Amino acid sequence: MTTLDFLDRGVDVYGNEVGVIAHDGTEYTYAEFGQRVDRAAAALSDLGIEQGDRVALLSPNTHWFLETLFAINVLGAVSVPLNYRLIAADYEYILGDCGARAVVADHEYAETVEEIRDAVPVETFVANSADRVDGEWRDYESLLEDADPAAVERPGISEDDPATINYTSGTTGDPKGVVRTHRTEHWHALISTHHTEVTDDDAYLWTLPMFHVNGWGYPYIVTGVGGTHVCQRHFDAGGAFERIQDHNVTYLCGAPTVLDRMLNHYETHDVAATGDKPVRIATAASPPPEATIRTVEDELGWNILHVYGLTETGPLITTSNSPRRIASEGRFTIKTRQGHAMVGTELRVVDEDGEDVPADDETMGEIVVRGNQVMDRYWNKPEQTREAFSGRAEGWFHTGDFATVDDRRMISIKDRKKDVIISGGENISSVEVEDALYNHPDIERVAVIGVPHEKWGETPKALVVPAAGADLTEDAVVAFARDTLAHFKCPTVVEFVDDLPETSTGKIRKVELRESHAASAE
Template sequence: MNRPMTTLDFLDRGVDVYGDAVGVIAHDGTEYTYAEFGERVDRAAAALSELGIEAGDRVALLSPNTHWFLETLFAVNVLGAISVPLNYRLIAEDYEYILDDCGARAVVADHEYAEKVEEIRGEVPATAFVANPADRVDGDWLDYESLLEGADPDAVERADVSEDDPATINYTSGTTGDPKGVVRTHRTEHWHALVAAHHTDITDDDAYLWTLPMFHVNGWGYPYIITGVGGTHVCQRHFDAGGAFERIHAHDVTYLCGAPTVLESMIDHYKSHDIAATGDKPVRIATAASPPPEATIRTVEDELGWNILHVYGLTETGPLITTSNSPRRIESEGRFTVKTRQGHAMLGTEVRVVDADGEDVPRDDETMGEIVVRGNQVMDRYWNKPERTHEAFNDRVEGWFHTGDFATMDEREMISIKDRKKDVIISGGENISSVEVENALYDHPDVERVAVIGVPHEKWGETPKAIVVAADGADLTEEGVVEFARDNLAHFKCPTVVEFVDGLPETSTGKIRKVELREAHGDPVA
């Protein structure tokens, strides 16, 4: 039997099996059962239909982590339309490009960000503009809750959706040119949710705290995962450690996601306040972006008592394609050896590390190559960019998606990312992993944050430069940081220049913006 795989399967199971259970807790604490959530989804779909949205239309969503983002994400797919979640940290010109590129018919925006769209609404193809709430936005916006109140949840008819139809378009950051729209089909979303649910052990007993931005690769698939298994969505508009701990205690949160910067923020808050680390149930946290330093893992697991799961992926890959959740290897090799790695390929996923000729690098855990991947969770294409799509799937190896990440692979096929292709430092003909240097410097007790970039060097071509945020009260010097690095790394890998700053630029998901650092701190070294 071949039954189409769609995102709505997860909504239907949540509503049908867990209709009387609390499925969503809004930022203000309002609770919605899955039956109530399902009705609000149908009302949102009916309201969008009344605004002229049909199958195949693109609907842009601009919101922090709210219950209505979850509702609208499903409602768009009920109509067979395509959701376009927008990064709320962008500027008006970015929205103009994205809305024009995808041909959005409607924009549904939170009051906090609608003004950015208002600036450019005359320049984009959208004809319907909905805000929540509209009375807090300048301009002619329809009110989200009023539309839902006036909609008939029984009036909407579900579109006949194929699993190969686009479900969503996620735009990348655009740090190397115009943002690219990553087209993800119902099948890719469905498959990714099933596989990720397995590897993260999500059940109906879980309460998931939304600290990861919902717009980011559709919240890593958790709108579908949590809904499908009957867990509880706990919404927090924007991450702050104090609010996160309040929700952990109030709603017995068991699971959340966060980049290493989120982990550090939670650690700092916990250490400076007399609070419990959990509710009545244990907590686990999935982390991605840069690998967490050993010191962070030790503090989170030994002091907070949380279990860390390290995963890896990209917008184009679902995102999740590998996991370090390997109890057997943790037992035999130690948690720090395993949990600082990105891990093994997930079920139904093939991961290779290849050299410039497309050949597999030796599985010696030393030789670097580019990660390429095949799997049902990998994107369909880039929207309106056939040449970029072809390049992404055929650069070194035909038919494999090329991640642009450099890694090593050990004898049991566990990968360890060393750098982004563009962040590898080539000094005197030697490849230097900026991540390796950063991890070494994180062992210095007075280093709060650090990023390492390559800067031009007259003799070596490039040389590592460390940009450091010192811990409060620390008395760090450039000489001291360099000396510490030379005690812990091969000398050719050590930074020759150190600059101290008050903070590092980050993306909304906690990744350090090295492009900005290179622009601001990339002066040549003699």
């Protein structure tokens, strides 16, 4: 079980079919794509990259990223995809921590690495395109032209060998390198293919950052089934709708914030929501409000798949894609939930004693998981690895997410452990409060955090981005919440803001919000 199984099948079975469409519209058949992968592998080999070496990859969503990712694994080396939103100091830490021997970077971001060039163990710097970067960088396309694809010899790769190291965001300390083996990547791709129903008739639009948990496994999934990769360097709603039309896109992924931006663009521009085929979108990162699901499905006509996971788990471990239950119980009842464990995945919701919480859909516990898609370890961090698999349930990976479970064994995430608001001894789910507020027609975006309170310890604060032209007041927002929520859950403080800080994957940076607003509250 290696990542190369997916590449080989795509090339062997679909060689004459268009496999990759670059950002500028250039098309590559799978045979051409496979040839470029082999050339990239030969070029890296000529530069001294060997089995087990770590190769950092810094790029937006391009065909270069896809082919380099596979080329690294052809050599039995280990890919280290880098978040392109980081700063030089972050790259210095990550490149030093993993002991990277080479960096392959897009010209847009190479200069940030150039700043710390002398402080990292990297020996080889490759850029696309090198003439657009200051410093001594080898040119990617020139290396491919000079390389002999027939010279590549694949080493013996074990399914237990590391395939990739994905670094976490590091919000609670230095970033941790999540080691994922060929087996974990392979298994995750197989079960995700099943649950998201990707086939050779799909055109997949790359709106999800490719660096993020290796693009949720879609480089392997789409390639293995012979679908078409449609690349978009950076997400913008207008460009996404253009590609949906031009290339008959049928599938994409995005956090709820991506859904919001697509909806806003659709409502303010005269664009078609689909090409000649229906569109579906998988959403994760944070639970989508019911109002968002309703609008996307009713106005855009897209089908939403709700999935859940973490960097350490592949990422995907649950899905609400249950047609039988959607048909019998209603789409909002099912699709607002994270859903069932995926095939081959053991998932529990446990209390502080490690016992399963009752299936009453009310009692919160922590989600713990076991499965072949769960990470092997944290790179060079044995103590943090041990902690991740111990605590409430020994031997299970502890997600830090709090959820309830119902009598159908479907989970519903209520909050991150660190985001739960404890007010007067009561646990308040910030997600539940946000979901209620999203039903207000004049609220475009909202984040709910806990801030210090003299009497209750903490109190909910709502940070609201009003819709264009809205005339909202603090009292109106609080009153709206009180119509649908228990009063102790309602925000006691409302602040109107122009925007909310996000991660590159569309999650709202609640750590940043808590820190800044806690200080002002005090």
